[in-house]
Every structure is written in C-alpha cells, then in structure tokens.
Amino acid sequence: MTDSAAGPFSTVPGAPRSDDPALLAFLAADLAALDYTVDGVARLLGGEAHQALGRDQVVPAQLALQGCSEPLATVVRLWLLAEPVAASALADALPATGTEALAWLGLVEPVDGTSPALLRAAVDLRPYGWPAETPGGADTDLWVASDLGAHQRPGVLRHDHVLGIGQASLTLAQATIRKGVGRALDLGTGCGIQLFHLLHHAGSVVATDISVRALAFTRFNLVLNAAALGLAPDDLDPANRDARVSLRLGSLLEPVAGEAFDLVVSNPPFVITPRHRGEDAGDQFTYRDGGLPGDAIVETLVRGLPAVLAPGGIAQMLGNWEVVDGPDAGARAPWTARPAEWVADGVQAWFIQREQLSPGAYAETWLQDASQGRDRKAYADSYADYLLDFASRNVSGVGFGYILLRRPEEPRDRDAAGDMEPFGTSARFEEILHPLEQPVGPHLAAALDREAWLDARGSILGEHLVVAGDVTEERHQKPGAEHPGVILLRQGAGLRRTNLLSTELAGFVSASDGELAVGQLIGALAALLERPDAAFAEGLHSDVRNLVRDGFLLPAG
Template identity: 45%
Template sequence: MSDTRFPLPDPRRSAALAADLDTADLRSEALRRLWGEEADDALARGMREPILRAIAGDDGPLATLGRLLVLGMPQPLTAVAAALPRLGAEGLVDLGLARTEGDAVVPTALLRPQSFVDADGIGEWWIASDLDEVALDGALPADHVLGVGGASRTLAEIVMPVEVDRALDLGTGCGIQALLVARHAGTVVATDISARALAYAELNAQLNGVSNIEFRLGSMFEPVLGEAFDLIVSNPPFVITPRVEGVPEYEYRDGGLIGDALVEQFIRTAPDFLTPGGSAQLLGNWESRGAQVALTGRAGLDRLSSWVPGDLDLWVIQREELSPLGYAELWIRDGGTTPRDAAFTPLLTAWLDDFAARGVTAVGFGYVLVRRPVAAGAGPALRRLERLPQQVSNVGAALRDGLAADDLLTAGLPTTLLTAPDVTEARHLLPGNDDPSIIELRQGGGFARTIAVDPALAAFVGACDGELTVMQIAAALADLFEVPLVDLWADLEPRIRQLVLDGLLLAGD
C-alpha cells in the first residue's frame, strides 16, 4: 500500500491553490516554453533530467512548481511559499499533496495541467494524482491512483458528444472522464472502489470549478442500484492479471477477477442501468480461447457478442490484438518491473501459465458501445463487430453519427443523399489501360475507412449532391450500364445502406 497521505479535498483551499496555479501560469504551453519542446517530450518517455538541466538556477514560481508538482521533487520551503502566496506551503500540506521535512516541501502527489478538446473547443484542467514511477524511482504501490494516461485519453476520444441529463462514470480514478462528461451532462455520478481515487477525483473537481459531480464509493454498479442513466462511461480495471500469490494487484487496472470476467460482468450488467435510448461506452480486453480462433479469426469478438442480448445495439471496435507473451510483457512493464529485475521472470511465468490454463491464444483491446433501444421492437438491433487497426480521429462523433444513421435506415433509405465532405475517390489503373482495375472510396475522418467499389457504385456516390433523388440516380445508371433497374437496384441498395451506416453518404433531406 502507498505510504503517502490521502488527498483532503477542501473547497476553500482548492480555490486558493487554483488561483496560485493560474497566477504562476502552470499550463501546458507555458511549461513547454519554459523548458523546451525536446525536454517536454522526454518527460513523456520517463526522463526528467533534460527538464532539470533546462531550468537549472531558475527559482521563479513556474520553475519551482514545475519541479515540485509536475516532476514530484522536493523544493525549498521559501520558494514554495513564494510560488503559492494565497495557499502557502502549509495549505498544500493540508490538502494532502505534500509534507514538510525541515526547510523542504516534499510532494506526495503530482499535479499536472491536462489539455482536452471536445465539441465545445479546447480547454485545460489541473489533474492531481499519485507520484509516478519517475518520482518514486521504482515500482508503483498497489493502491496507486493513476493520472491521465493513454487509456484515459482514448476513452475521452470515444465518448459520444451528446447532451444528457444523467451520466455515470464507473471507476472514475482521478476523475478525468467525469470532468469531461460533466461539460455535457446535468448531473454526473462518479464511482470507484478506491476511496483514495475518489479523494483525488473530488479534489480535481474542486480545482477546476466543476460542481455537478457526485462521488460515491463502491464496487461496479453497487453504488447506483435502482438508478438509470442516459450515458455510462467506464475505463474499468480491465487488465487480465493472474490470481496467484506474488503478482501485484494494482487497484487502478486490476478488478480482481479471472481473465476478462470483469469486462463481461460490466457488459452484461450495464444495460440494466440505462434509460431507453441510453448508451454505455467502455474500454476493455477480451480473450480469444482455444482452436476456434484459428477457424474464424474472431473468437474473442464472438465471445463478447454473446454477452449482449439480441435486442440491444452492440458496436465493438477492436483496435489491436496481442499474443499472451506480448500482453504479459506490456503489463509487467507497466507496473515498473523490467527484464533486468529479478521479479520479471516469475511474473512472466505466472501470466503465461494463467493464459495457458484457459487456452487463451490472443487478447483483444478496443472500444465497446451498448445501447438500449428507445422502444422494444422498434427495429432490428445493430450488431457491428469490427477490427480497425488504422489511425482514427474524432471517434466519439463517428459513433454518434453511426448510431443516428442506423436509426435513419430503420425507416428506409432517405429520398436524397449527399456525399460526405471528407470522402475522396482513388482509382488504380494498369499501365496502358484506361479502365481502372481498383476503385476505392476513402474516408478522411472518423474511422478512416477505405472501401472498394465498382464503377456503378462509384458513379452513384459521385452523383449524390442532393439534387437528384436516389431512384433518379439509379434509373440513370441503369440506362448508362444497360441493365434492368430492378437488377441494378438489388445489387446497389445494400451497399448504399452500408455507405450511409459508415458515414460516407449522408441524408440529403
């Protein structure tokens, strides 16, 4: 367990700290200017020496707070007092973020600026969390509260930008998702099994002046029994960890269950807490087991699909897949243990034995979206299980638009269609041949899909400018290609619907 103090949220002291941080300009761009882009990038790779060299001899407020709160290094009491004129060093201690040792202030937490972008624009928050591996100079304690990491940023990117009345952030950690969702929700309930994490989350809400979040302690959905939400988001502790003695159980990533059972439990349970039309979104891992993966190539996705009743919408996007060895090494290193450490090989053995016991052949990672229909029997449920390893962008908006397109298609194709503005066409020709051997439609944003089409479908998409109706375009193409309209339409219609669902074609009316 960590030997550092719990954060002690206090509205008055948090407001004073926020004012001091603002005066010192503890912001991402200001820090980057202070110590330079190369040193800033080096910190992201776990190296702080370039920053220390860049600000050596600088005892100003920004440099002092940069060393103290961003890097997690002790600073002289007099310098900290000068950098925090409203709060003072004693106020920082009272918030549980530092302690004093003689003439030095020793940080017990990090506090870093974190930029974000959403539908309302660009912003930045201050986010407090536990000291990281660099500041600790060693492995993390089991009750470590993580700051804003890669998974947090990924979840923030995929959450749909929709206005909701009530939202739930399950497993809030340092509270970053609750802060983001609170910008588009009337009320957010943020839960966590860790009282330490909730203390950080509440402190972060205070620091950033966010008041519409309610914090509750408890496991999974226990703190919200009997309630329903329009949006549920979660970056749950989904990491698959061997349940054997000697393997650390990190609260921020390990849910205490065997294999991918925690993700399964979340996906099976979340629909019971959704309002009609409500959605649940999460990150997760899922295992592929046994020989079936060799036959279908998608055993993990199929297992996940079986957890969701057929009357609910399900959209799963697998971003990557790791072998048992690759997965084990990733998460052993994440805990601060490297192959140079004596503990590495026993940990690796435990992970590989655990996977072998269940016949795990691969572990997938990605995004899961489950939606409860507004009304039962309104139409066939959406079921999309995809592998999208390519670079993606603005995923939340793409998911929102994809669900809206599915709802639209339930009533039939729109009368007119428009080609989405980010769609381009590529044609590949063999030398000396005027007819393309390959025609592709390419999506510039969202899921960046590349879709092979034939000349008829390419011509249809090219004519979708909102002027002609869908059937007028189809009739003209039937004449052009000299085929019966009924035959052409039978071939084109399902592929047109797919292009609408994928966002390459938009409703024109």
C-alpha cells in the same frame, strides 16, 4: 461545499484532504497566478521537452530548467519532475497557500521525514485542460492530483495506486459523445478525468470506484477546481438530494443498482491479469486489475450496463477481449467471437478493435506498466504466469478498443432482410488500426444520427444523396489496362475508413450530386450495365445504405 458537508472521502489516509474549501481556493488562485497550466508549462519547457514529459520522460525537462529560478519552475520541479525543492522557494511560488498548508493538505512532505527546509512531492499535481467542446464555449484549465508514477518515484507501485492522466483515460475522453444529458455515470472514476468532462454537459453525475483512495483524490480535484467546473458550494454535499455530483464506493454496478442514466462512461480495470502464485486480492493493482479471470470484467459490464441505461441512453467504455482459438490445431477464432456472446437481444452495440497483441507482447506491456521489470526473478515469474494463464484458456491474442452500447428508445423487432436491419439490433464489429481524427466522439455521434436516419426510412430509394466533403476516390489499374482493377473510396476525417467499390457502386457514387434520387440512379445503372434483375437493384441499394451508414454518402441538403 462547506466543512459540515465535507463527506466521507475528504480525509482519507494516504490521500490529499479536501475538507477546507477556502484553503483549496487559495491554492487554485496561486496556481493560476503562476500560469501553471498546460500551455504555461509548455512555454516554460519548450515544445520538445514538454512532449517528452507527456511520455513520462523527465530528462529533457530537467535540462530545460537548468539555471531557471522562476517560481513556475519550482512548482514544475516539485510536482512534475518529483525533485526536492527548497521550502523557501515554494513559499515564494505559492504565497497565499504557504508550505505548512501544503503539507497539511498532503501535497508535500519533508525529504528526510523531519526537516521542513527541503520538501518533496507527496502526490503528482499537474495541469490538465481541453479546448472548448461546444461552439462559443471557453477553454477549460484544471489541476489534477494523483499518485506519483514510477518515472517520478522509482519502485513498484502501491497496489491501491491512483492513476493520473493516462493515455487510456485521454482516449475515452476523446471518444465520448458530448451531447447534453440529464444524468451521467462515471464508473470507475479513478482521479476523476471523465467526471470533469461530464460536468460540462450533464445535469448531474454519479462517480463510483472500488478504491476509497481514488474517491478521495477525485473529491480533492473537484474541490480544487470547483470554480472551473461550475460547482456550487453544496454540489458535493452527500445530504443534498439535488447535488450535481455523487461519489459512491462500490464494485461495478452495485452502487447504482436500480437507477437509470442517459450516458455512462467507463475506463474500467480491464487489464487481463493472472493471479500470481501465492498472491491474494490485496496484491492486485486496483487501478487496472478487475479481480476477475480473463476478460470477465469487460464481459460483466457489457452484459450489465444496459440495465442502468435510460431509453435512448448510451454507454461508452474501453476494454480488452480475449481471442480464444478452437480445440482443433490451427483453428483460429475471429476476434469478434467472445464480444458477440456478451450482447443481449435488443441492445445496440458497436465494437471497434484498435489493437491486438500476442500473449507475450501483452504480458510485457503490463509488466512494464507496473515497473515489475526491476527484479529479474519476479519479472520472469510474472511473465510465466501470464503465458500459463493465457494457455489455460487457449488464448492466442488480446484485443483492445472502444465499446459503445445503446438502449433503443423503444424495442424493435429484427428485420428479416439483413441489409435493412437498424444499427445494433445485432452487434456491429469493426477493426480500425490506423490513426483516427481526434476527438472522435463527434464522429461517433454523427454515425448514430445516420443510423437513426436510415432506421426511420427503411428504403431510401426516394432520397437524394451527395458525397461527403472529406471523401476521395482512388483508382488502380495495370499499365495498359482499359479499366481499373481496384476502386477505393477513402475518408479524410472521422474514422478514416477505406471502402472497396464494385463498378456499379463506383458509378453510383460518381453520380451522387443530389440531383437524382437513389432509385433513379439505381435504375439508370441497371439499364447501363444491362442488369434488369431484382437482385442487382437490391444489392446496390444495400451497398448504398452501407455507404450512408459509414458517412461516405450523406443526405442532400
């Protein structure tokens, strides 16, 4: 990273500049010396105020900082609370950088536009970090620049707003499988959150976005955090064919057509947004609106992403999908109907719906997100546009959740026996509305490993199984009843599923201590329950496979 290798996104109007790596190294040193980290800010504000700040509530933090003159408090007021600060106090807090350099970088500006004595934030610059993601690894502390939010600078957001560390980006980061890979793609990078994580377990990363301002923010964040991210001086040089990072401007998969990746992550602009009356493309919020009707952008990616996956490669993304009712009154369609249409043959797919909203609730969520509730008439018109748009397609709800796609190592034929199909030769759909153990990525990885184990064996009659350590059993029966009416198996970790057991399956689980093979246990239960028919054995074998797939039962040893 030298001035001659600054690249096309180092000096973009309206975004912080990154063409002086030495200056950004001074800024990083100043911020580190202040302990401007997630933990450092939490200690300064106290737990309650810090948690409130994470919900975009600044009042508790303002109260916590009353009368506090510490240098760290000056920086927190400036970039997290977006309050004006004295230039002299800021110069004392960041002595190696200085206020003139901060203004030149595009990080601060005079409050009244002329006088440099009182400065305000031009961007949001906040600490971000995560604990070690691999055994023996170190915690990571970074700083991330993005546009100021509406809670910091009142008013409707600019339409090329660069979103900061939002809940969706954190959700995707926690869901991503963190195995070492060669090439990774961050599609729709925004300010670069997913890219930063990828650099810790990918040999090289391509990051794309349709917004030149977003790529400018990403580049600034990369240069500012070069040391923490392990970036060498030429790793952002567009002329370096071996550079670890490549930033590319373009829509969807256009910038990477013909390439292959081991891992793709994407938090795309999936929000379903109607085209308002009299609106053109320049009026849309690029960070959330894909510019396509309905859920078409998510459909486009689900259909197109397998083309850029290497054999065995995985794509993980977040998305919305419409629940479209049939033409007959009262004909409610399942939420799986539209996503099921998008998955190509030979592609492994897993959809997990985490939430479903009515059209009205969905409209309210995203109108509030863009601070469009301040003008009553504009809000009412926009709300009506949402409802009319959904009604035009017979939409009764909008789902949100995880999407995982995988290109198999080699093509496989479908198995005629449904219970024996390998995972993903047809799409798998789950609705999990309860809280998951976070990060959930390791559990998704374990699920894929179990699928591979099952796929390699077909029949598991000769295998020995044990109950997973987090699994408990619940039995419910009416008072005085001889036998339980309901037997439930619950997971305490991971996806925390609950499974309703039949009597024979409950008996199998109870006896799964690794001593007897699956076939032996099935035979014993068939004799005990006087069910010698083949259908009993085949059905129980299928149910046991499903318990292994979902992590209730595991291979012994």
